[in-house]
Amino acid sequence: xxxxxxxxxxxxxxxxxxxxxxxxxxxxxxxxxxxxxxxxxxxxxxxxxxxxxxxxxxxxxxxxxxxxxxxxxxxxxxxxxxxxxxxxxxxxxxxxxxxxxxxxxxxxxxxxxxxxxxxxxxxxxxxxxxxxxxxxxxxxxxxxxxxxxxxxxxxxxxxxxxxxxxxxxxxxxxxxxxxxxxxxxxxxxxxxxxxxxxxxxxxxxxxxxxxxxxxxxxxxxxxxxxxxxxxxxxxxxxxxxxxxxxxxxxxxxxxxxxxxxxxxxxxxxxxxxxxxxxxxxxxxxxxxxxxxxxxxxxxxxxxxxxxxxxxxxxxxxxxxxxxxxxxxxxxxxxxxxxxxxx
Numbered sequence: 508x509x510x511x512x513x514x515x516x517x518x519x520x521x522x523x524x525x526x527x528x529x530x531x532x533x534x535x536x537x538x539x540x541x542x543x544x545x546x547x548x549x550x551x552x553x554x555x556x557x558x559x560x561x562x563x564x565x566x567x568x569x570x571x572x573x574x575x576x577x578x579x580x581x582x583x584x585x586x587x588x589x590x591x592x593x594x595x596x597x598x599x600x601x602x603x604x605x606x607x608x609x610x611x612x613x614x615x616x617x618x619x620x621x622x623x624x625x626x627x628x629x630x631x632x633x634x635x636x637x638x639x640x641x642x643x644x645x646x647x648x649x650x651x652x653x654x655x656x657x658x659x660x661x662x663x664x665x666x667x668x669x670x671x672x673x674x675x676x677x678x679x680x681x682x683x684x685x686x687x688x689x690x691x692x693x694x695x696x697x698x699x700x701x702x703x704x705x706x707x708x709x710x711x712x713x714x715x716x717x718x719x720x721x722x723x724x725x726x727x728x729x730x731x732x733x734x735x736x737x738x739x740x741x742x743x744x745x746x747x748x749x750x751x752x753x754x755x756x757x758x759x760x761x762x763x764x765x766x767x768x769x770x771x772x773x774x775x776x777x778x779x780x781x782x783x784x785x786x787x788x789x790x791x792x793x794x795x796x797x798x799x800x801x802x803x804x805x806x807x808x809x810x811x812x813x814x815x816x817x818x819x820x821x822x823x824x825x826x827x828x829x830x831x832x833x834x835x836x837x838x839x840x841x842x843x844x845x846x847x848x849x
Contacts, residue, residue, distance in 0.1 A: 544590050545813060545843055552597040556585045559834040566822030566830030569802045574701035578821040585835055586746035586817040592759040596743055603739040604819055605698050607801030610735040611661040612774050613682050618667045619770055627667060630721050631660045635780045635787055640827055641708055650719035656781035659712040663721055665735060666728040676731040680738060686751045686758060687744040699737040706733060745807040745817025753809035775809055786826040794837055795846030800828040808836055810845050
């Protein structure tokens with residue numbers, strides 16, 4: 508009779524349990540990801556977009572910034588940059604809209620690159636929140652913003668970028684142009700002026716942080732934040748941004764000038780925990796991917812080590828996220844099994 512040692516039995520059990528292809532686990536067939544590339548097609552994206560086209564009726568175009576309220580609510584677009592850097596565009600892909608809060612992940616990347624993560628996060632937290640994006644949160648108690656994705660933390664982040672005047676804004680604009688390989692990108696003067704004229708709540712946050720010793724200098728630092736939010740992009744640009752952070756800050760065409768695994772991990776973790784504001788927890792449960800929304804109607808999504816996704820539909824839900832955009836992302840995630848939490 509053949510004898511087995513404990514180690515032999517353990518090895519045999521391990522190999523049986525972790526056979527990489529189609530194992531029966533607790534009575535259910537489970538397919539392990541073997542690294543096969545995703546076959547996302549134009550037809551698949553078209554089907555998803557058309558299914559969700561009417562979901563804009565669930566939301567409302569942001570009008571607290573008057574210039575944003577001029578966007579037609581039924582505009583819709585969907586873009587993906589696949590694993591090979593190929594771009595697939597569907598819908599109103601030539602429609603420009605302002606990047607708004609999605610610019611926060613670019614500003615955070617630059618600030619951390621210049622100042623270091625420890626220094627940046629000594630002035631703010633890594634926390635999620637159950638409060639809206641423009642909530643004062645901790646400012647009146649601990650004096651520090653909860654995270655760099657809410658407005659207070661984002662204003663502080665931009666203020667930490669090196670340079671006088673509008674140099675910090677120009678760095679953000681230059682980085683957006685680099686990531687998208689689109690040097691025609693600029694900011695909307697009319698949206699900037701509209702934000703500046705009506706941004707009293709943001710101005711209040713700025714002065715509270717200045718009073719708490721977190722910000723030095725005058726309102727030019729706040730104006731840089733208003734300008735970065737006014738940068739005009741398309742869904743293709745958003746998909747390229749999503750791809751960039753999904754691939755350790757490598758551009759869609761393979762350019763590794765800014766490749767940095769640590770910063771990529773930091774940005775994606777903040778997108779996952781706070782990128783969709785008070786909806787982030789539920790979004791992590793349903794979509795399960797690092798994402799960042801903006802009140803202009805865009806959402807950028809990173810599928811780590813795989814693809815970048817960009818959606819646009821200007822009508823927002825009660826959380827300030829694109830109503831139709833969310834549903835398009837959710838359908839794509841379900842169809843291609845993209846969630847991090849399998």
